[in-house]
């Protein structure tokens with residue numbers, strides 16, 4: 104049995120406040136400028152903020168309202184959503200290997216049928232819940248597909264829907280996770296510990312309370328200023344593998360504060376389980392040999408779930424020595 108260690112206090116790592124993280128206005132008409140900006144951000148940080156996207160305020164506020172109503176319920180009622188195993192409600196324990204944080208959360212499979220079935224144990228008005236969540240997922244998936252197409256264009260990949268096809272597939276294994284961080288008795292406790300997202304791409308939106316931080320290569324942390332009108336976009340491990348390490352999957356975490364509740368909603372765009380993940384031929388050359396052994400998304404999930412949140416999970420598939428030749 105793995106015993107959970109108590110949620111820790113963020114230590115003495117370097118925090119850099121004055122870096123301007125990329126903010127990309129996706130409404131600008133020039134596709135090639137847009138795709139270059141996106142590629143630059145994914146190479147440098149694996150992270151950017153998107154503004155002027157096409158997800159309406161109405162869709163966002165319906166989703167936010169449903170999340171607020173769920174988290175406002177008494178604990179025993181939230182538990183009716185079932186343990187997060189992997190879908191359902193969780194509190195403080197994250198994953199299966201002893202990670203812990205000052206957070207409660209609800210994880211859902213993104214399929215409309217699954218959402219409508221689960222909504223019965225989540226909401227007093229299941230139809231309203233289910234339509235708000237499915238509407239939100241459909242809208243963010245469209246934005247994610249558009250971003251993925253722009254990435255492929257910017258990378259010069261001939262098949263520009265090579266990434267987006269994986270997440271628009273009916274069998275896509277995408278999920279949504281709603282996180283609620285109640286105000287903590289002290290600031291800077293770990294809300295959601297350091298990790299990279301295993302999937303292809305994450306679109307995360309929060310209310311106007313800060314807490315998200317991203318890690319730079321040298322281990323310093325950069326706080327991300329909250330913007331409820333935009334989305335934070337994280338490159339996930341699968342995209343790092345498909346781009347042969349050209350894009351970096353960003354390590355990030357969420358910290359608590361003592362003054363206000365924070366709520367975030369993360370859409371994790373993933374391929375179907377049996378998809379084989381390998382570097383795109385366009386990303387491999389004699390000077391840049393394939394970095395990772397091919398794996399299926401099912402293999403990767405299994406490996407990721409067997410490790411701690413902060414482990415470098417993609418390293419399990421990294422080629423070593425002779426394999427690199």
Ligand SMILES: O=C(O)CCC(=O)C(=O)O
Pocket residue numbers: 280282295300307309314315355356357367369
């Ligand atoms: O709440 C946040 O800002 C980060 C949450 C997160 O990283 C996750 O749900 O995987």
